[in-house]
Amino acid sequence: MPLYDCMLLLKPTITSEAILDLVTRVGKHVFRRNGVLTDMKCFGSVQLGYGINKLDGRYYQAQLMQMTMMTPPSFNSELYYLNKEDRLLRWLLVKHRNVKIGEDLFSDFDTDMDLKLFKSSSRGGETTEDDDDDEDEDNDNEVGYLQIEDGSKQ
Numbered sequence: 001m002p003l004y005d006c007m008l009l010l011k012p013t014i015t016s017e018a019i020l021d022l023v024t025r026v027g028k029h030v031f032r033r034n035g036v037l038t039d040m041k042c043f044g045s046v047q048l049g050y051g052i053n054k055l056d057g058r059y060y061q062a063q064l065m066q067m068t069m070m071t072p073p074s075f076n077s078e079l080y081y082l083n084k085e086d087r088l089l090r091w092l093l094v095k096h097r098n099v100k101i102g103e104d105l106f107s108d109f110d111t112d113m114d115l116k117l118f119k120s121s122s123r124g125g126e127t128t129e130d131d132d133d134d135e136d137e138d139n140d141n142e143v144g145y146l147q148i149e150d151g152s153k154q
Helices: 016-032 073-084 108-122 129-137
Strands: 003-010 036-054 057-070 088-095
Touching: 003 016, 003 073, 016 036, 016 057, 016 073, 036 088, 073 088
Parallel strands: none
Antiparallel strands: 003 057, 003 088, 036 057
């Protein structure tokens, strides 16, 4: 299932209970389609670049919410009920492209260590005094593995 961000731009006068009700409604719809809500963020009140006209007036401020979810691709066509929601100013569903699930498990440490191993292996394992100085600045608690050509770890 692909990863989507659902951005909700709500009227600034809406109470937190009404926001919670709307988010719960969308969340239940996601779960009914065997989807998963992975993240939810509330950005609070934001200034809009232009006024949005609704039947009850023009809005220059709004409350912004982001819901990240994994749902089937047909989910976009099922959100038609949000168009009739009077608490919403705008909503947008954005599909994440080229995202590998679990990629956030790898930290910057892993990529830094891989680069150091690549640098040392490309020079035939020779180290210079400059390389030793760089290693002293790094955290001594870090553990890395060196891949040998036969695939075993050392």
